[in-house]
Amino acid sequence: xxxxxxxxxxxxxxxxxxxxxxxxxxxxxxxxxxxxxxxxxxxxxxxxxxxxxxxxxxxxxxxxxxxxxxxxxxxxxxxxxxxxxxxxxxxxxxxxxxxxxxxxxxxxxxxxxxxxxxxxxxxxxxxxxxxxxxxxxxxxxxxxxxxxxxxxxxxxxxxxxxxxxxxxxxxxxxxxxxxxxxxxxxxxxxxxxxxxxxxxxxxxxxxxxxxxxxxxxxxxxxxxxxxxxxxxxxxxxxxxxxxxxxxxxxxxxxxxxxxxxxxxxxxxxxxxxxxxxxxxxxxxxxxxxxxxxxxxxxxxxxxxxxxxxxxxxxxxxxxxxxxxxxxxxxxxxxxxxxxxxxxxxxxxxxxxxxxxxxxxxxxxxxxxxxxxxxxxxxxxxxxxxxxxxxxxxxxxxxxxxxxxxxxxxxxxxxxxxxxxxxxxxxxxxxxxxxxxxxxxxx
Amino acid sequence: xxxxxxxxxxxxxxxxxxxxxxxxxxxxxxxxxxxxxxxxxxxxxxxxxxxxxxxxxxxxxxxxxxxxxxxxxxxxxxxxxxxxxxxxxxxxxxxxxxxxxxxxxx
Numbered sequence: 009x010x011x012x013x014x015x016x017x018x019x020x021x022x023x024x025x026x027x028x029x030x031x032x033x034x035x036x037x038x039x040x041x042x043x044x045x046x047x048x049x050x051x052x053x054x055x056x057x058x059x060x061x062x063x064x065x066x067x068x069x070x071x072x073x074x075x076x077x078x079x080x081x082x083x084x085x086x087x088x089x090x091x092x093x094x095x096x097x098x099x100x101x102x103x104x105x106x107x108x109x110x111x112x113x114x115x116x117x118x119x120x121x122x123x124x125x126x127x128x129x130x131x132x133x134x135x136x137x138x139x140x141x142x143x144x145x146x147x148x149x150x151x152x153x154x155x156x157x158x159x160x161x162x163x164x165x166x167x168x169x170x171x172x173x174x175x176x177x178x179x180x181x182x183x184x185x186x187x188x189x190x191x192x193x194x195x196x197x198x199x200x201x202x203x204x205x206x207x208x209x210x211x212x213x214x215x216x217x218x219x220x221x222x223x224x225x226x227x228x229x230x231x232x233x234x235x236x237x238x239x240x241x242x243x244x245x246x247x248x249x250x251x252x253x254x255x256x257x258x259x260x261x262x263x264x265x266x267x268x269x270x271x272x273x274x275x276x277x278x279x280x281x282x283x284x285x286x287x288x289x290x291x292x293x294x295x296x297x298x299x300x301x302x303x304x305x306x307x308x309x310x311x312x313x314x315x316x317x318x319x320x321x322x323x324x325x326x327x328x329x330x331x332x333x334x335x336x337x338x339x340x341x342x343x344x345x346x347x348x349x350x351x352x353x354x355x356x357x358x359x360x361x362x363x364x365x366x367x368x369x370x371x372x373x374x375x376x377x378x379x380x381x382x383x384x385x386x387x388x389x390x391x392x393x394x395x396x397x398x399x400x401x402x403x404x405x406x407x408x409x410x411x412x413x414x415x416x417x418x419x420x421x422x423x424x425x426x427x428x429x430x431x432x433x434x435x436x437x438x439x440x441x442x443x444x445x446x447x448x449x450x
Numbered sequence: 451x452x453x454x455x456x457x458x459x460x461x462x463x464x465x466x467x468x469x470x471x472x473x474x475x476x477x478x479x480x481x482x483x484x485x486x487x488x489x490x491x492x493x494x495x496x497x498x499x500x501x502x503x504x505x506x507x508x509x510x511x512x513x514x515x516x517x518x519x520x521x522x523x524x525x526x527x528x529x530x531x532x533x534x535x536x537x538x539x540x541x542x543x544x545x546x547x548x549x550x551x552x553x554x555x556x
């Protein structure tokens with residue numbers, strides 16, 4: 009966290025004039041064949057204008073290495089070499105997984121060809137169709153080949169700009185497993201399917217359609233662009249084809265006079281992947297008794313406890329963290345093995361970024377934790393855990409007199425009072441007797 | 451206690467007992483007996499309350515009830531010591547000392 013924060017300050021100090029920055033750093037390594045580098049110039053220039061520091065490297069070049077002395081050299085890596093079968097020895101599926109563990113973000117392009125990256129995709133719950141079967145669609149009718157498809161973009165998607173025109177796509181689809189960390193971004197059109205280009209026999213296709221299930225790669229359940237956020241918070245985006253970022257598709261019109269949405273789409277995807285948008289963090293959390301301000305290490309059973317969390321969202325325009333009150337479904341758990349209390353942690357009006365809840369500690373003593381575990385698709389995960397002890401009342405913490413006990417109090421008090429009365433009367437009687445005796449003696 | 455009218459013999463016995471008691475017991479012993487009766491009634495009342503109504507603050511019940519019982523025992527022993535009939539058994543103990551011991555123990 010400290011490392012991250014210092015990085016943010018560094019960025020803010022370095023470039024206040026630039027208009028959009030990532031929250032984790034602006035060094036980007038682009039692994040791309042040198043002869044294809046110019047095919048993506050619009051996308052790369054867009055990143056440079058934003059202030060990213062791009063370094064290009066051929067897939068087989070030895071330098072610059074991605075991990076040196078166990079430290080990631082770049083904040084983000086783009087792998088636009090979908091057809092390369094042999095990479096330099098430091099770019100292996102295993103090292104890419106290591107990179108994610110070191111909070112590096114990745115954009116990885118796939119292709120219908122079988123490469124080491126296709127097997128890596130399987131580790132992220134993406135299943136690719138058999139090699140050599142790109143996505144085809146004969147709808148809508150158009151001049152382009154069947155493998156170049158205009159894909160309608162969902163009108164409202166948390167990651168993408170709203171009302172984007174369709175984007176051109178060419179490449180392989182993938183089916184999504186049920187991994188909860190997957191963030192689907194773009195899905196295939198309903199009338200599309202994966203098949204061998206032209207060479208595929210219609211019979212084989214019909215066969216596959218009749219068998220259904222795993223034999224058929226078709227329909228809108230297939231993913232084309234899919235994000236994945238690891239539990240560490242790093243993000244990786246899988247592109248079904250590198251062409252979606254290309255200049256050719258960015259400048260191609262989807263219909264007469266309507267430019268394609270590719271450039272903005274690429275921009276939005278990079279924005280999410282490079283931690284510019286949808287980045288949240290918990291600044292701090294506190295807890296205390298009602299009507300006090302100091303956090304305690306010990307709470308007593310049935311205490312009224314106030315728990316407060318301060319949450320910020322990264323604002324890429326000002327490169328700063330701003331308090332954020334937009335979360336409506338945050339929950340606080342008070343757990344000892346199981347959540348004894350799970351309650352809504354709601355934003356406080358008029359105090360941006362502050363979330364507060366007051367609850368009664370359970371009538372149960374033990375070691376409890378205040379837990380926030382907020383995991384939503386597309387947003388950074390919020391996790392916080394604070395351990396406190398809940399103890400039974402101390403020996404002097406109980407009420408001194410109980411109204412229910414008054415019959416017994418009366419019994420005890422009346423006994424003592426009666427004892428004093430008895431003793432007093434007894435002694436008085438004794439002395440009187442003596443006096444009487446004395447009188448008699450005289 | 452049996453109702454006096456239904457069994458004249460029993461009532462007769464009780465009557466005789468009562469007469470003998472009030473005739474032969476000194477006032478001071480009667481005074482102690484009154485105190486003992488009070489303690490006994492109070493203890494019975496607390497015990498019944500505990501059994502029939504609630505024993506909720508059980509330590510309060512224990513305190514109230516045991517103070518009653520303890521006081522009863524001490525007072526009963528005081529009674530046996532000041533009783534003129536037992537004079538021979540407590541020769542060496544002076545009446546002042548009974549009372550001092552009694553108060554001290556209470």
